[in-house]
Amino acid sequence: MISDIHGNVAALNAVLADAATRHVEQIVNLGDICSGGLFPRETADRLMPLGFPTIRGNHERQMTEQAPECMGLSDCYAAETMRPSQLAWLAALPATLLLFDDVLLVHGTPDSDLSYFLETVTEGGIRPATRTEVAQRVGSVEASVILCGHTHLQREITLEDGRLIVNPGSVGLPAYDDDRPFPHLAESGSPHARYAVLSSEGSSWVVEFLSVRYDCEQAVCDAEANGRKDWSNPLRTGTV
Template identity: 25%
Template structure:
């Protein structure tokens, strides 16, 4: 015999009478099984009829006072997030042995892992999956948490409203689990085709821009999907189609699944060309320092090195952003996006910028036309080739250009590279030239003019900063990678940095940046 205490409903109203609840608890337990309407964690007890469901959390071992406190906290959060059915009502159930159990009752809904089985209801399926995305992304933005991605944790009412069923929330991980969820959808639903993927992708882009007010999110997801495993060529084509839509939503057109979609997943212009020569120039953190960039590019031209990768932060801090962009466009080097490039392209400086850096970004925005800012925005977040990977920040950073590789983080990044079969990563962001490398779990940090990578299984290489060195030197810094010998040459060249300081002051940029140039710190 159960004693039931009603704690409260999500909408604050009364929807269930005690005799009805105790009567439902007297029915037989509903079996839980994968692939059926009721799936749950061990310790979940389900009592149901045609209209309502009681879920008992026998896995929570709490006293009555602890259970009440737990449910009140949970209820307040559910009212704040508004992702559960408004009728959901929390219950304290006490048995004859004085055992206290946490439970809830709510209307019986159709779980989405069952609702999405029918291939004939494509428009309804599109609406349901889009609704899941909206719930998930809204919670991420407003609460900094994520919902459980399993479709059995979402359900639809008879009126077509989608709700969250689980009682738990998890730490937001910057779209990592969300990207995995998208990959699982592609692998799981045999009725997915290119047309459906494209429309779903467009809906996702609209949601990302509406919820996060940030066009970069879709590129973060696209980057994470690049490494997703697909079981066959057809599924790989669908994955690449979704990546294409996320990268270029205005360009994507419906395509038959018989067409090779791999060929349509075109990266931004800077990422197209495959480096094929022996030497690869490595440039990073130019920061609108045109004399330094000119010094480096003139040297490389004289040495007949015509292939290179610019590891982000073309602009920011310095006084000549347009001239630097034009020079890089002319030289034909590949380039990726850094956090300052992103800030100037989008105007978003909410994360990762000091007050002075924000001032410089605001100034830079005023110096560049919409076309130049669009060029920055179109730069890829990373470049993956057969024998190397390039990113501005750190290889394990899901945001690509905020995290640093330095003494406190390099081992985690080497772990990530080893786990993902990645041997060599070029990065910027730290402004400090050198390498971190691993040989049979023996990790080292090395600096010097020439460093061989031949003995190492994993290596992180930073060429230093072209435009704003921070290792005590005022010379411009870059590196040259010899692919045949697997050797990095770190270069420093003198240039007229005093003229850059004078121009920074003339443009009324923060004095802190001029002092950095003066002292190389």
């Protein structure tokens, strides 16, 4: 499973190459695909022919539903750069998707593409969510596996009833800062491209979190050339 590529096509290519060596049967894409200061058009060109089960993230929604003057820098750059056919592809993506009647794809939580699933933000910053908090966010969803993204942090949690929630981390942006609902930093701590592999062993699921090296220094140069020096440290170090 992949998520939060954010237009980093070099990181995406590294992840797809690594997944090919592991004989992954199905790749799913959990959103926030093209928005950013790197290569939104090239990222869409790479993914669209592959036909992966794909949902939209908050950035796809913002890019295709908001007026340009309401967009942030990342969404505005992508919206201005991408071709109409690519924007139409993003606009048509579903908010959630149920696979195999038992695996649900969401970006944030089942109810919101902006809410954190496996993390909680307080005035003191970001922390791992408790099982009680996660169970409340699952709500009435009956799927035994829920795959989510949005926070860019690799994490899994199994609830008392056996339901598994997994975040594969971010392919293309290993750190960011936000001020909602309180100022906080989400940092993976290294520049690697991240994804995860989910496999079944009998009646149980096994999650393997993976980190893949790629030319992050070139990505830094590309971001800076596109006016995004704020991406330099996150891409280079995985910290803000």
